Amino acid sequence: DTGVxxxxxxxxxxxxxxxTFRCDPISEHNRLxxxxxxxxxxxxxxxxxxxxxxxxxxxxxxxxxxxxxxxxSFSTLEIQRTEQGxxxxxxxxxxxxxxxxxxxxxxTRLTVT
Amino acid sequence: xDQVTQSPEALRLQEGESSSLNCSYTVSGLRxxxxxxxxxxxxxxxxxxxxxxxxxxxxxxxxxTLTKKExxxxxxxxxxxxxxxxxxxxxxxxxxxxxxLYFGRGTQLTVWP
Numbered sequence: 001d002t003g004v005x006x007x008x009x010x011x012x013x014x015x016x017x018x019x020t021f022r023c024d025p026i027s028e029h030n031r032l033x034x035x036x037x038x039x040x041x042x043x044x045x046x047x048x049x050x051x052x053x054x055x056x057x058x059x060x061x062x063x064x065x066x067x068x069x070x071x072x073s074f075s076t077l078e079i080q081r082t083e084q085g086x087x088x089x090x091x092x093x094x095x096x097x098x099x100x101x102x103x104x105x106x107x108t109r110l111t112v113t
Numbered sequence: 114x115d116q117v118t119q120s121p122e123a124l125r126l127q128e129g130e131s132s133s134l135n136c137s138y139t140v141s142g143l144r145x146x147x148x149x150x151x152x153x154x155x156x157x158x159x160x161x162x163x164x165x166x167x168x169x170x171x172x173x174x175x176x177x178t179l180t181k182k183e184x185x186x187x188x189x190x191x192x193x194x195x196x197x198x199x200x201x202x203x204x205x206x207x208x209x210x211x212x213x214l215y216f217g218r219g220t221q222l223t224v225w226p
Contacts (some may be wrong), residue, residue: 004156033213041198042117042216043157048176056212091156100204102214104156 002026004105006092012111013082020078021108025094026105027074032075033093033102034058036070042090082112116140117203119217126224129190134220136201137183146184147214149156149200159199191224198222 025032031050035043046065047057051072055071061067064082069075079086080113089109095104120135131210145164146168149157163179170177174195176187198221202214207224 006156031212040218042202042218043214045205045213045215048212057215092155100162101147101159103159104149107154107156109154 002095004092004103006072006090006105006108008081008108009106010111012113014040015079015084015112018078018080019058020088022110023075023077023105025092026075026093029096029103030072031095031097031102032069033095034075034077034113035091035093035104037089037091037107038087046077062092077108079110084112086110087112099112116135116215117201117217119199119201119220121220122218123221124223126188126191128192128224128226131187131189131191132171133185133187133188134199135183135204136217137184138201138203140203140215142207144204147177148184148186148204151198151219153198158201167198169170171184188222191222193226196222 007022033048034046045058046061047067049069052069055111064080067077089107091104091107093104095102116129118137118167126132135156143168147162148160151159161177166181174189178185198219200216200219202216205213
């Protein structure tokens with residue numbers, strides 16, 4: 001499968017714990033995006049990378065959230081001291097510089113209890 | 114103020130009953146409008162990109178059109194497998210690159226046999 005992959009697919013955690021999600025983009029894509037989606041809403045932008053550089057961050061990305069893309073390949077999104085309001089689907093997408101279409105992975109469903 | 118508004122929120126069609134979904138946008142200097150399909154529990158699947166008023170694109174039973182104020186996704190003779198949430202998105206205005214996308218809330222389409 002050559003699409004965007006995300007792991008884990010589901011994560012249940014207790015409030016206050018830290019969680020980390022991984023995204024592997026389509027191999028030749030040099031842009032990588034993170035979005036968050038809650039029930040009944042469209043995806044909301046969190047941040048994006050071009051190669052290893054983080055080019056833009058949303059105000060939604062509080063100081064409890066951090067994203068990295070070492071070596072411009074896979075990316076991780078970490079949430080520290082999780083809160084119930086963090087429960088959502090976290091989506092990763094990738095694209096190729098010079099093209100506009102973003103291709104999404106299957107998402108990681110986070111439930112904070 | 115919402116940049117993208119989709120209507121209706123939900124649509125039920127009988128198999129074979131054609132209809133249209135609407136996406137209106139308020140961003141100025143539109144640099145592309147994107148349509149995605151999303152099945153429950155999955156990431157959005159890219160369908161179309163439209164760039165200029167009058168442009169049309171087709172894929173199987175779907176046809177997307179664009180005017181200066183809105184886009185339509187026409188579904189001709191739908192089948193039950195077309196049931197999904199259809200999302201439209203536009204790039205944030207004023208950005209030098211087509212990075213973040215602003216999504217509408219989607220139209221949940223149900224096609225019954």
